[in-house]
Amino acid sequence: xSIENKTEFILEMRGLxxxxxxxxxxxxILKGIDLTLRRGEILGLIGESGAGKxxxxxxxxxxxxxxxxxxxxxxNFDGIELTIASEAKKNTLRGARIAYVAQSAAASFNPAHxxxxxxxxxxxxxxxxxxxxxxxxxxxxYEQLRLPNPKEIxxxxxxxxxxxxxxxxxxxxxxxxxPDLLIFDEPTTALDVTTQIDVLSAIRDIVRVYNTAAIYIxxxxxxxxxxxxRIKVLLRGKEIEEAPTRxxxxxxQEEYTKSLWAVRSFKSPSKPAPKEDEKxxxxxxxxxxxxxxxxxxxxxxxxxxxKGMTVAVVGESGSGKSTIARVMTGLLPPDQGNVxxxxxxxxxxxxxxxxxxLRQIQMIYQMADTALNPKIPVCEIIGRPAExxxxxxxxxxxxxxxxxxxxxxxxxxxxYNRRPSELSGGQKQRIGIARALAADPEIIICDExxxxxxxxxxxxxxxxxxxxxxxxxxxxxxIxxxxxTVRAIADFIVVxxxxxxxxxxxxxEVLSPPHHSYTELLLSSVPEMxxxxxSDLLKQRG
Amino acid sequence: xxxxxxxILKRLGFGLMTLLIxxxxxxxxxxxxxxxxxxxxxxxxxxxxxxxxxxxxxxxNRPAFVRYxxxxxxxxxxxxxxxxxxxxxxxxxxxERLSNTLFLATYAAVIAxxxxxxxxxxxxxxxxxxxxxxxxxxxxxxxxxxEFFVAYxxxxxxxxxxxxxxxxxxxSGNMSFPELLNRTFLxxxxxxxxxxxxxxxxxxxxIINLLAEPYIEMARMKGVSRWKVIVRHTLPNAWAPxxxxxxxxxxxxxxxxxxxxxxFVYPGIGQLLVDAVSKRDFPxxxxxxxxxxxxxxxxxxxxxxxxxxxxxxxxxxx
Numbered sequence: 001x002s003i004e005n006k007t008e009f010i011l012e013m014r015g016l017x018x019x020x021x022x023x024x025x026x027x028x029i030l031k032g033i034d035l036t037l038r039r040g041e042i043l044g045l046i047g048e049s050g051a052g053k054x055x056x057x058x059x060x061x062x063x064x065x066x067x068x069x070x071x072x073x074x075x076n077f078d079g080i081e082l083t084i085a086s087e088a089k090k091n092t093l094r095g096a097r098i099a100y101v102a103q104s105a106a107a108s109f110n111p112a113h114x115x116x117x118x119x120x121x122x123x124x125x126x127x128x129x130x131x132x133x134x135x136x137x138x139x140x141x142y143e144q145l146r147l148p149n150p151k152e153i154x155x156x157x158x159x160x161x162x163x164x165x166x167x168x169x170x171x172x173x174x175x176x177x178x179p180d181l182l183i184f185d186e187p188t189t190a191l192d193v194t195t196q197i198d199v200l201s202a203i204r205d206i207v208r209v210y211n212t213a214a215i216y217i218x219x220x221x222x223x224x225x226x227x228x229x230r231i232k233v234l235l236r237g238k239e240i241e242e243a244p245t246r247x248x249x250x251x252x253q254e255e256y257t258k259s260l261w262a263v264r265s266f267k268s269p270s271k272p273a274p275k276e277d278e279k280x281x282x283x284x285x286x287x288x289x290x291x292x293x294x295x296x297x298x299x300x301x302x303x304x305x306x307k308g309m310t311v312a313v314v315g316e317s318g319s320g321k322s323t324i325a326r327v328m329t330g331l332l333p334p335d336q337g338n339v340x341x342x343x344x345x346x347x348x349x350x351x352x353x354x355x356x357x358l359r360q361i362q363m364i365y366q367m368a369d370t371a372l373n374p375k376i377p378v379c380e381i382i383g384r385p386a387e388x389x390x391x392x393x394x395x396x397x398x399x400x401x402x403x404x405x406x407x408x409x410x411x412x413x414x415x416y417n418r419r420p421s422e423l424s425g426g427q428k429q430r431i432g433i434a435r436a437l438a439a440d441p442e443i444i445i446c447d448e449x450x451x452x453x454x455x456x457x458x459x460x461x462x463x464x465x466x467x468x469x470x471x472x473x474x475x476x477x478x479i480x481x482x483x484x485t486v487r488a489i490a491d492f493i494v495v496x497x498x499x500x501x502x503x504x505x506x507x508x509e510v511l512s513p514p515h516h517s518y519t520e521l522l523l524s525s526v527p528e529m530x531x532x533x534x535s536d537l538l539k540q541r542g
Numbered sequence: 543x544x545x546x547x548x549x550i551l552k553r554l555g556f557g558l559m560t561l562l563i564x565x566x567x568x569x570x571x572x573x574x575x576x577x578x579x580x581x582x583x584x585x586x587x588x589x590x591x592x593x594x595x596x597x598x599x600x601x602x603n604r605p606a607f608v609r610y611x612x613x614x615x616x617x618x619x620x621x622x623x624x625x626x627x628x629x630x631x632x633x634x635x636x637x638e639r640l641s642n643t644l645f646l647a648t649y650a651a652v653i654a655x656x657x658x659x660x661x662x663x664x665x666x667x668x669x670x671x672x673x674x675x676x677x678x679x680x681x682x683x684x685x686x687x688x689e690f691f692v693a694y695x696x697x698x699x700x701x702x703x704x705x706x707x708x709x710x711x712x713x714s715g716n717m718s719f720p721e722l723l724n725r726t727f728l729x730x731x732x733x734x735x736x737x738x739x740x741x742x743x744x745x746x747x748x749i750i751n752l753l754a755e756p757y758i759e760m761a762r763m764k765g766v767s768r769w770k771v772i773v774r775h776t777l778p779n780a781w782a783p784x785x786x787x788x789x790x791x792x793x794x795x796x797x798x799x800x801x802x803x804x805x806f807v808y809p810g811i812g813q814l815l816v817d818a819v820s821k822r823d824f825p826x827x828x829x830x831x832x833x834x835x836x837x838x839x840x841x842x843x844x845x846x847x848x849x850x851x852x853x854x855x856x857x858x859x860x
Contacts, residue, residue: 061763066754095764102763107756112778112854122764157858173764 016073040211044228048454051234095122099174103186105166109158116154141172164195192316193525222527226534280304287337299499312490320499362436366448368428426457564835622829643810647795650733662745681739744787748780781852789845
């Protein structure tokens with residue numbers, strides 16, 4: 001490449017528009033984005049789902065996914081116009097000079113090949129290194145990214161390596177040709193908070209060592225605050241504002257940005273503690289549970305849930321928190337222990353429970369998309385449990401469904417006959433809530449119900465659940481890995497790790513010092529909106 | 543590797559059990575055939591005494607389940623009894639025919655499987671192009687036409703009009719191997735034409751099914767060429783359904799070729815079975831059916847094992 005072609009910017013987008021194909025024809029996804037990136041600079045891209053962040057990240061590689069196309073504008077990478085470059089030309093850049101780190105490392109590594117073979121593919125393809133040199137380099141990068149056993153880990157298959165390690169191995173793979181530009185597409189979203197810290201610090205260090213420019217895409221403000229020099233906020237394919245990270249955090253200019261910043265402020269007012277002699281509504285006694293006998297998932301778990309209260313069960317993936325829900329609902333009978341309601345034992349298997357007992361415990365699921373049958377209209381989704389448990393028919397049933405829709409703040413006239421495919425993510429989750437309420441339950445188990453939602457939408461769901469609780473004196477068991485959610489809504493907290501209860505108590509007891517060491521680790525690992533948070537924390541932890 | 547060995551042994555156990563059940567069904571289904579076996583075999587002219595003597599000779603007067611166990615214990619040791627028509631051992635009668643059929647099946651498979659998989663990869667790569675559509679139409683047309691029709695068309699164009707290959711595949715003991723291949727080319731080609739489409743379409747579908755996977759996008763983002771994306775990143779994860787369809791087609795090549803054998807006068811096991819049925823030579827019928835069943839079970843077992851071995855998670859446990 002001749003020197004005249006080089007511009008000040010490694011990447012420059014002007015008025016970029018990308019269209020996506022849908023039922024209504026070609027619709028704009030990106031509506032005129034301007035973006036510049038200097039060598040060695042990190043730009044944070046933030047926005048809710050549907051903002052076009054991922055499309056923008058892919059466009060920076062001259063890549064449009066199936067069903068999308070460049071409509072107008074330009075993407076200029078180091079003097080090369082990517083919107084008109086041939087596939088062959090772009091293939092010489094991809095992997096070599098621009099590399100991509102995807103959201104789910106587990107899904108983005110090919111299950112059929114060893115990590116190191118996938119790592120060496122790009123250097124070999126682009127004829128930058130011999131196979132031996134590429135392998136040696138891979139091991140060096142694994143070391144730099146602080147992977148355990150750097151000499152050996154590359155010779156494993158993806159399923160033999162944990163999620164956090166895979167994410168670092170993918171960053172190593174992206175670095176294999178020492179690209180000028182890296183695209184990170186939500187690289188830590190699928191990870192637990194404690195793992196996230198390792199990955200974030202490893203990514204930050206390697207990008208600095210090689211002075212690589214990067215676009216860091218995320219919906220998590222606190223994360224982007226640690227990583228980016230500048231932040232750009234996107235909403236529905238348009239830029240809202242852009243500023244250096246510190247300015248953006250201190251004084252966001254636009255209303256929308258301010259609303260994003262304010263999300264974490266919701267806190268449910270505390271409730272009066274249960275009386276001394278009050279019987280718990282539901283209690284678990286020394287539960288041991290497993291999916292196969294040799295592999296214990298839940299190990300001697302006991303706790304109580306009082307009427308009108310919210311108990312949050314907190315833990316990282318694999319801590320056994322969802323298994324607790326399966327035990328309570330009778331889907332998975334425990335190996336030992338029992339579940340009681342008002343101090344009376346419930347049958348362990350759901351098939352042995354009476355219809356009345358089944359009605360009392362209802363569930364809301366994480367993925368509203370898969371938990372609602374896409375072929376069935378809203379009125380039937382909600383009407384079915386109302387009919388099944390309360391025997392309502394005809395006009396009475398219709399009245400009940402409309403009442404429930406009003407409770408979840410959706411207009412019955414508009415939503416009564418809709419199908420799930422005609423609803424947004426937040427609306428689907430509201431239908432999930434209405435379906436649980438339709439049974440008129442005593443307790444609702446909420447299994448990670450906000451983790452698939454954008455922060456603003458999630459906050460709306462939490463506010464709704466809180467007001468329903470006050471109105472109907474509802475009881476919740478809230479399963480989550482997100483401590484912000486716990487702070488917002490919990491009255492009691494149960495902290496779990498490796499199937500055991502580490503700590504339990506009221507919110508005040510658990511969240512104020514002194515903490516149990518694991519609770520401390522969890523709490524301190526939640527990213528904060530301070531750009532120095534990660535550096536300070538790493539210094540503290542040594 | 544312990545897990546895989548266990549899985550394979552389990553499948554093998556299930557296979558044997560299926561074979562046992564099939565043997566019961568075959569034996570008693572033959573029993574249920576209408577008409578008296580002895581009378582049919584001996585013909586209209588037989589006297590009551592000869593019929594009775596014949597019944598005693600082949601044991602028809604004893605209870606069916608006793609005869610079943612005798613037959614089964616014989617079959618396990620490879621002794622399928624003697625033909626009612628020729629008095630020759632069933633084993634020797636079948637052995638030659640079976641080896642002919644296996645030869646033809648292998649001949650067809652050696653051509654059809656690589657061609658089908660290669661074409662499948664090619665149409666997956668060029669999906670939704672004219673080439674993809676034309677290949678689909680051509681292979682669908684060949685699979686939709688009856689085999690005897692395909693066979694006669696081939697005879698007309700490759701034999702009668704051009705004289706390239708002999709129209710009749712009669713075998714003699716002292717043929718050289720190239721001559722054998724030449725003489726059996728038309729039946730083999732017929733079988734290739736009727737089996738390729740199925741395997742090719744499954745290869746195409748299995749590959750396209752995986753193209754939306756994030757690791758395929760990742761490969762593209764690394765600048766890997768389209769051809770390598772398919773061959774290196776998609777195919778290794780697509781083997782399981784492809785292997786299953788290949789195995790099913792192999793089974794068809796052995797058990798379903800009677801029409802082709804008749805058209806080309808090829809001395810295979812299909813013809814033997816049809817002859818035996820019309821003559822009520824039930825030891826041969828039973829032996830053929832049992833061999834067919836065993837073929838299906840074995841090939842399905844092979845497909846299962848192949849699918850297991852193609853899964854890196856099972857091949858390399860944690």
